[in-house]
Amino acid sequence: MDKRTIAGRRRVLAGMAGSLILATMPWASAWAEDGLGTADAPVEVRIMANEAFANSWQTLLVPEFNKVYPNIHVTFDGVPYTELLAKMMLDATSPQPEYDVLLVDDPWVPQLAEIGALADLKGEKIAALTSADYDWDDFNAAPLAAGEWNGVQYAVPVRSNMLLRFYNRSLYKAAGLPEPTPAQTWDEFFSDAEKLVRDTNGDGKADVWAVDTYFVREPLTPTIWQSILNANGGSLLDDAGAPAFANEIGAKSLETHKRLLDYAPPGALGHGFSDSLQAFRQGLVANLFNWGSVYKSTAVDPKSTTLTVDEVGIQVLPVGDARAGSHRGIWIAGIGSKTEHVEASWAFLQWLTSKQGESVNATLAGSFPARKSTLTGTPAEPWLGPVYQTLQNAYEVAAEGGMWRIRSAKSDAAQQILADEIARGLAGQASAEEALSTASEKIAKVLK
Structure with a gap:
């Protein structure tokens, strides 16, 4: 198979994935336009992330998200890993933070939680915006626990390394x-x-x-x-x-x-x-x-x-x-506790970590999923098969050995x-x- 054929099939796959998500995510049409923007007044969501993958996610994933939510404009700002935590903490403690979503490395959740930087994703406000199909129990325990601190779920796994x-x-x-x-x-x-x-x-x-x-x-x-x-x-x-x-x-x-x-x-x-x-x-x-x-x-x-x-x-x-x-080295994403764009921010994170969104993320960006159903299902590309098998094994080993x-x-x-x-x-x-x-x-x- 030549490179043009492969590239063509991948473009078709990406388009099919976007259409599938639009058809199977009931909250895409159920939520009111309030908070999700309109064509005349789109909502801007800014995300601080590791520069190692911020640009590729902007290029590959945001267009897929916009097939579902065309009026939410998502911007990833990449920061070098060595500077990322300090910049997140500085932004989060300012009176008016610039960022709505923080994409956080595995061990940083406690620090950010302690300074009140992140919202409770299972709290009343965000729970009311969460689809019944989201299925928290479908996440493997090890990656989901990376976003938890003192019994509160502050973030969800978006790049389960x-x-x-x-x-x-x-x-x-x-x-x-x-x-x-x-x-x-x-x-x-x-x-x-x-x-x-x-x-x-x-x-x-x-x-x-x-x-x-x-x-x-x-x-x-x-x-x-x-x-x-x-x-x-x-x-x-x-x-x-x-x-x-x-x-x-x-x-x-x-x-x-x-x-x-x-x-x-x-x-x-x-x-x-x-x-x-x-x-x-x-x-x-x-x-x-x-x-x-x-x-x-x-x-x-x-x-x-x-x-x-x-x-x-x-x-x-x-x-x-x-x-x-x-x-375990999970990248998790949480919503800033001071953001004015809770609904739009959670719309993006919920899409990215849904069963369908994980598949798109894995196929286009090579990110690893956290959901059991994704890892045991049929992968979108053949090369993902052995990877998913090993990843599920690694989650179980990590959970057993801490x-x-x-x-x-x-x-x-x-x-x-x-x-x-x-x-x-x-x-x-x-x-x-x-x-x-x-x-x-x-x-x-x-x-x-």
């Missing part, structure tokens, strides 16, 4: 190894890793490696260690909310994270999201531990990858002493401490025991 394992089938075959399975243990992974580091051009130097992932000193790097920690039966905090990772399980897990460097490309200690992703897309590494939302751009889109769908496998991380590994960052109004500070200390352990500047002990002491003080 999970830390997953990508593997290159071609490199496994060339090394004479069978494809890894979701039941593969860490010991089995490292046994394969010995054979996956190879010299393919005969110059005496390795030019393909077994793995790449986060090693650099930055806030997302500890999620690799934490995934291994949870898989080994450990946890970040105990039932009383105190640090519980500075022990034998924590040290063993950090040593496993560090051992990955033995099978990673030169300079991998400085690698994070982009570097490891590029190494995998270029066919230089057999395994990548990274966020699953990059699957489409890594296995499907020829503009951004040298790989194809047939070459890229996807599954949860290797099995530890207790279970397989994963880590695989997410610290949930606290001080979570950002705690994550930075972990970033600093895990980086020291990976670089050999401190033993695993010393790095985790220091992190535990500092986090205990922060959380008080």
Whole structure:
């Protein structure tokens, strides 16, 4: 099938999806025009989001939404990830916030809730605007819980990301190894890793490696260690909310994270999201531990990858002493508590997170859905089939193992401490025991 045929089919699919939503979303016609705008007086809804996907959502998703709500004009403003939380908090605490909707990373809900930035999505006002077909119970528990704090649902999952394992089938075959399975243990992974580091051009130097992932000193790097920690039966905090990772399980897990460097490309200690992703897309590494939302751009889109769908496998991380590994990194969206456009804002979020909206989002933008019905249904494109299977598995694993960052109004500070200390352990500047002990002491003080 040539590229023009594929592109044509995708345009048809997108049009069908928009028509389907218009026909099957009863609240689109049931709501009065008041609050949803008119042709002469449209409603403007502004959304602050991560610049990594804000522009693509503006381009791909807003036109689909406008097939249902033509008089709500949605504008995404992209902000660099490192600046996003601070800008959200600054805007939310101003007398007249500029933004109606905040698109928030997994651990930030407690901070934003504590300053009163977000509206209660199940409260009386918004509940009255919610369709009976919306079906809160259809969401998987792990992604939905990312938007909850102290019993209040402040946000809904709109880009349900999970830390997953990508593997290159071609490199496994060339090394004479069978494809890894979701039941593969860490010991089995490292046994394969010995054979996956190879010299393919005969110059005496390795030019393909077994793995790449986060090693650099930055806030997302500890999620690799934490995934291994949870898989080994450990946890970040105990039932009383105190640090519980500075022990034998924590040290063993950090040593496993560090051992990955033995099978990673030169300079991998400085690698994070982009570097490891590029190494995998270029066919230089057999395994990548990274966020699953990059699957489409890594296995499907020829503009951004040298790989194809047939070459890229996807599954949860290797099995530890207790279970397989994963880590929750859900992007959730909430309505600003001071917005004057509650109805229009909720119309957009309700559309985006409806059963039909999730399908459009997954098909056009590659975003992962959170609803059980979406993941167990027939995907709009064949490549989504194995992805959905793995994602459902990851949600269940994460819920069982508590695989997410610290949930606290001080979570950002705690994550930075972990970033600093895990980086020291990976670089050999401190033993695993010393790095985790220091992190535990500092986090205990922060959380008080």
